[in-house]
Amino acid sequence: MSPEATTEGVLAAAPxxxxxxxSGAHDRRYLGxxxxxxxxxxxxxxxxxxxxxxxxxxxxxxxxxLFTPYHFADADFAALTRPPGAEHWFxxxxxxxxxxxxxxxGLQRSLVIAVTVSLLTVAxxxxxxxxxxxxxxxxxxxxxxxxxxxxxxxxxxxxxLVSHRLAGDWRVLILVLTVFGWMSTAxxxxxxxxxxxxxxxxxxxxxxxxxxLRIVLRHIxxxxxxxxxxxxxxxxxxxxxSETALSFLGFGVQTPDVSLGTMLADGAGTITSAPWLFAFxxxxxxxxxxxxxxxGDGLRDALDPTSTTGAAGGRR
Numbered sequence: 029m030s031p032e033a034t035t036e037g038v039l040a041a042a043p044x045x046x047x048x049x050x051s052g053a054h055d056r057r058y059l060g061x062x063x064x065x066x067x068x069x070x071x072x073x074x075x076x077x078x079x080x081x082x083x084x085x086x087x088x089x090x091x092x093x094l095f096t097p098y099h100f101a102d103a104d105f106a107a108l109t110r111p112p113g114a115e116h117w118f119x120x121x122x123x124x125x126x127x128x129x130x131x132x133x134g135l136q137r138s139l140v141i142a143v144t145v146s147l148l149t150v151a152x153x154x155x156x157x158x159x160x161x162x163x164x165x166x167x168x169x170x171x172x173x174x175x176x177x178x179x180x181x182x183x184x185x186x187x188x189l190v191s192h193r194l195a196g197d198w199r200v201l202i203l204v205l206t207v208f209g210w211m212s213t214a215x216x217x218x219x220x221x222x223x224x225x226x227x228x229x230x231x232x233x234x235x236x237x238x239x240x241l242r243i244v245l246r247h248i249x250x251x252x253x254x255x256x257x258x259x260x261x262x263x264x265x266x267x268x269x270s271e272t273a274l275s276f277l278g279f280g281v282q283t284p285d286v287s288l289g290t291m292l293a294d295g296a297g298t299i300t301s302a303p304w305l306f307a308f309x310x311x312x313x314x315x316x317x318x319x320x321x322x323x324g325d326g327l328r329d330a331l332d333p334t335s336t337t338g339a340a341g342g343r344r
Contacts, residue, residue, distance in 0.1 A: 068330040075326020081319035085312070089139055092132035100125065100133040100286055109302050119304040121294060127308055130286050135312050137198060137287045141271050144202050146263035149210040150256050156210070157217025158248045162225045162240060172218070175211045183208035187274060198281050205270060213259050217252060224248050254331040261324035265317050272313055288313050 069075055096117070098104070103124040104116075112119040118127035160171035190204050224230065225248065233243050249256075268288075274280030275289020282290065288309045295306030 065330045069326050072326040072329055074322045075329070078319040078322025078326065081315055082323060085135060085316055085319065086139070089132060089136040092135075093129065096126060096129050096132075098126035098129045100129040101284055102126065102129070109298070109305075111302070112304055118308050119302070121302075121305055122298070127291075127305060130291055131308050131312060134286045134288045134291050134309060135316070137281060137285065138268055138271055138289070138313075138316070141198055141202055141205070141281075141287070142264045142267040145205045145209060145267045145271075146260050148202075148206040149263060150213060150260045152206070152210040153213035153217050153259075154249050154252060154256055155244070157214040158221045158224075158244050158252065159241075160214075161218045161221030162230075162244050162248060164225075168218075172215075175215055175218075178208065178211045179215075181208075184270075184273075187270075187279070189279075198285060198287070201271065201274070201280055205267060209263075209267070209270075213263070216255070216259070220252060220255060221248055224251055258324060258328050258331065261320060261327055265320045265324065268313070268317055268320070288316075 093099075098116075104120060104126070105124050107116060107120050108124050109122050110116055110120045112127075116126050116128065118131060120126055121130070156171060156175075160168045187204050187208060190200070230243060230247055233247055238246075271280055271287065272289035272292065275282075275287050276293045276296070278293065280289050281287040291309035292306060292313070295302070295304075295309065299306045
């Protein structure tokens, strides 16, 4: 589901500024709205299933290494390419590394990259898109020109070249994925913010002499909260896929570090002789992307008052 398709419905659910009403009434209305959103989300069975799967994956990445004596970089030369068994639950690879330990660390690394990149891209997109819409004029034209230029640049090739030249450091991968990942969301934020800048509470803040940056941060971006939350969730999915693709092709995370993408690359060549090397990281990748997609769709339906899915209780 593209962010553009969710903009109008999600925006309609965005709360107004607290200054526009008494604080007590605002608190009661805010709590009531949160309960409504939670109730609509819990009615969506696939969204709840997505949350459960995601929590299990997070627990596996955080606590999974407590259940194995092996480190992901340790090599057991007496057990090369051994199938799953009592000693090595997920088997071993060609170098004698325990696949279970690699899966725990790989999932952890992919989650850290995906969540960090998604947070950074949404934050940059919110400030740039809302700022350009509010300031207007030459600033708006220059910002849109930059966004449109970056959108047509072959970012995947640049990502591959940069990450490869910098030795596949996962921190560098976060940086390059962020640099080339905020433009689409910023374009959506800008289109929505062009209507918010005409609202009465924005005009009132201008009349009171509030600085433009404060207006953007305190009056425009908070009213995009629902839209940003949905984009944040779905952004994790796209980042996981990008990181996995880059690592699979040898341009992302590289040895001695491990991610789900590097595990998939290692297992692709032995998918017939040692299928467990590919099956376990592939299963974790599918579970992660599917669960995040379910959660994102559930948030979209819960925050969108026009959604028939949310109103009908998530029957699919």
